[in-house]
Amino acid sequence: MFKKSLWNTWVQILAKVVTVLISLVVTGLLTRKLGPISYGSYTLITSVFLLLDSLADFGSKVIGVREAANNEGENRKKIYGQLILIRLITTFGAFIIGLIFIFKFRGLENIKIEAFLALIMIWFTSIAGSLEIVFQTELKMGLKVLVDILFPFLFLISLLLWRGNITLMWVFGAYLLARIISLAWGWKLFKKILGDFNFTFLNKKYAADFLRMSWPMGVYMLVFTGYDRAIDSLMINRFIGIKEVAFYGLSYKIYSNLIQPAYYFVNSIFPILSGKHDKKRELFKISFLLILAGLIILIPLVYIFAPLMIKVLAGDGYEASVRVLRVLSIALIFAYVSHLVGFTLIARGGQRVMLKMGIMALAINFVANLIMIPKFGIMGAAWVTVLTESLMCVLMILALKKTVIKTLS
Numbered sequence: 001m002f003k004k005s006l007w008n009t010w011v012q013i014l015a016k017v018v019t020v021l022i023s024l025v026v027t028g029l030l031t032r033k034l035g036p037i038s039y040g041s042y043t044l045i046t047s048v049f050l051l052l053d054s055l056a057d058f059g060s061k062v063i064g065v066r067e068a069a070n071n072e073g074e075n076r077k078k079i080y081g082q083l084i085l086i087r088l089i090t091t092f093g094a095f096i097i098g099l100i101f102i103f104k105f106r107g108l109e110n111i112k113i114e115a116f117l118a119l120i121m122i123w124f125t126s127i128a129g130s131l132e133i134v135f136q137t138e139l140k141m142g143l144k145v146l147v148d149i150l151f152p153f154l155f156l157i158s159l160l161l162w163r164g165n166i167t168l169m170w171v172f173g174a175y176l177l178a179r180i181i182s183l184a185w186g187w188k189l190f191k192k193i194l195g196d197f198n199f200t201f202l203n204k205k206y207a208a209d210f211l212r213m214s215w216p217m218g219v220y221m222l223v224f225t226g227y228d229r230a231i232d233s234l235m236i237n238r239f240i241g242i243k244e245v246a247f248y249g250l251s252y253k254i255y256s257n258l259i260q261p262a263y264y265f266v267n268s269i270f271p272i273l274s275g276k277h278d279k280k281r282e283l284f285k286i287s288f289l290l291i292l293a294g295l296i297i298l299i300p301l302v303y304i305f306a307p308l309m310i311k312v313l314a315g316d317g318y319e320a321s322v323r324v325l326r327v328l329s330i331a332l333i334f335a336y337v338s339h340l341v342g343f344t345l346i347a348r349g350g351q352r353v354m355l356k357m358g359i360m361a362l363a364i365n366f367v368a369n370l371i372m373i374p375k376f377g378i379m380g381a382a383w384v385t386v387l388t389e390s391l392m393c394v395l396m397i398l399a400l401k402k403t404v405i406k407t408l409s
Contacts, residue, residue, distance in 0.1 A: 015146070015148060015149055019149055019152055020257045020260070022152045022156050023152060023257060024254075024257075024313055026155065026159060027253055028313045029166075030159075030166075031246070031313070031318065032315055033166040036247070037246070038168055039250075040242035040244070040245040040249065041168060041242060042168055042171065043245050043248075043249030044233050044234075044249075045108070045118050045168075047230050047234075047249070048101075048230050049098070049118050049121075050230065051225050051226060051230050052094045052098045052119065053094075053122055053125050054218075054221040054222045055090070055093070055094040055218075056087070056091040056094035056095075056122050056125070056126050057090070057126070057221060058211075058214060058215065058217075058221075059214035059215065059219075059221055059351065060087050060090065060129075060210070060214050061129045061133055062214075062343075062346055062351075063210070063214040063217055064079070064083045064133045064214075065133055065136050065137050066346070067079060067213075068133065068134075069137050080133065080134055080194070081200055082210070083130060083133055084130045085202045086202070086207050086211070087126050087129065087130050088126065089202075090126075090218075094122055095119065095123070098119040102116060102119065107234070111168060113169060114168040114169050114171075114172050117175075117176060120176060121172075121175065124180060124183055128147070128179070128186065131147070131183075131189075134190055134194065135189075135190075135193075136267060144186075146189075147183070147185060147186035151178055151179055151182035152178070154182060155175055158174045158177075158178065159174065162174075213351075214351075216354065216355040217346065217351040217354065219358075220351065220354045223355070223358035223361070224361075231365060231366055232252075232373070232381040232384070232385070233245055233249065235373050235381070236248055236373060236377075239373050240373065240377055244378050247320040247321045247378055248321070248324055248378040248381060250310070250313070250314055250321045251310075251321040251324035251325040251378075251382070254313070254328075255331070258302065258332055259335050259339075262335065265287065265290070265291070266287070266339045266340050266343045267343075269283060269287060270343050270346075270347065273343065273347035284344055288340060291336050291337065291339075294336070295333055295336055298332065299330075299332060299333065302325070302329040302332070303329050306325045306329070307322050309325065310322050310325065320378065323379060323382075324378050327382035327383055327385075328382055328385060331385050331389040331390075334386075334389035335393075337393050337397075338389065338392055338393045341393070341397055341400050342392075345396060345403065348400075348403050350399060350400075353403075354396075358392075360391075361392050361395075364387070365384060365387075368384040368388075369384050
């Protein structure tokens, strides 16, 4: 079973290398074609709307995998069907909140239509998440990453072939079309894995029970997205300006891509950590050592090649992003360890503990950004990210240690 998870991990890492390369090329084209101000608006919209994606998910993906992994056969299929319906309901709620946000938030007053196109995307992101639940539970992540690659690849092709002006409207419209096409293929793979699959009506009792389990994780993801992406972008825009959002957003784009190998690895072993398998502790130890080995190689490379990465990616005019990226490379240490510890904690039913820690981190992140950004600009925001990631990492380790002690006693 562990070998299969390693295979899934390496497939995902290979696919992520491809998607990261595509993402870097896309980012390089967008930074040049949109310019710092429009790219800053693009970063602001995508950062804030990640909150709506988290609200639409509401913890159902992580908890859904955990629940499905503990069932087999027709029972598992029924759970898949219920999860898809539950996710569509929560997505509707997120969509309504997004509409209100678009028409009330002053920072979007000149780009309302572009923001609306980005908002529509949450419906298709929700469907993609539902497919991922199936691919992950069935340990078919190789198929999932094919869908993941197709989405940005189609957008890149459209970006390269387009001969007209590139505007924010064009960008979000092209993203939407690429997502729809990639999901059409993903749905075919979904049907191939499950064979005969028929939707049933929503089981209200199951939905209520499931949401009672998932809401702590859902709120935690909202909190995490808030301090991870939205708060800093909103405050940078408020105190410094949209151009600085572009500089910070470029560095954070690279940082978030560098975190993905840890996410893919832990994502692959999560069904085993959640299911009824032996040697979970051994799996955790091996995974921890692999993550440390990766960090020993990754951190120095990022620090040394940060200027080259920014230069190749965005060209001239984004030099301010270099120092930010170097600071964020320190946060990678805590982010990688937190992924393993956090998912292990969730596998043990610790989502309520995660929520408490997340709220604490959100409060500290908000206050720290409020102090640091006006005084130190985007560098202050970067150091606040390091502070928040390190705090969460320590709290998760302590919580997991306490859970293990309870289990053994």
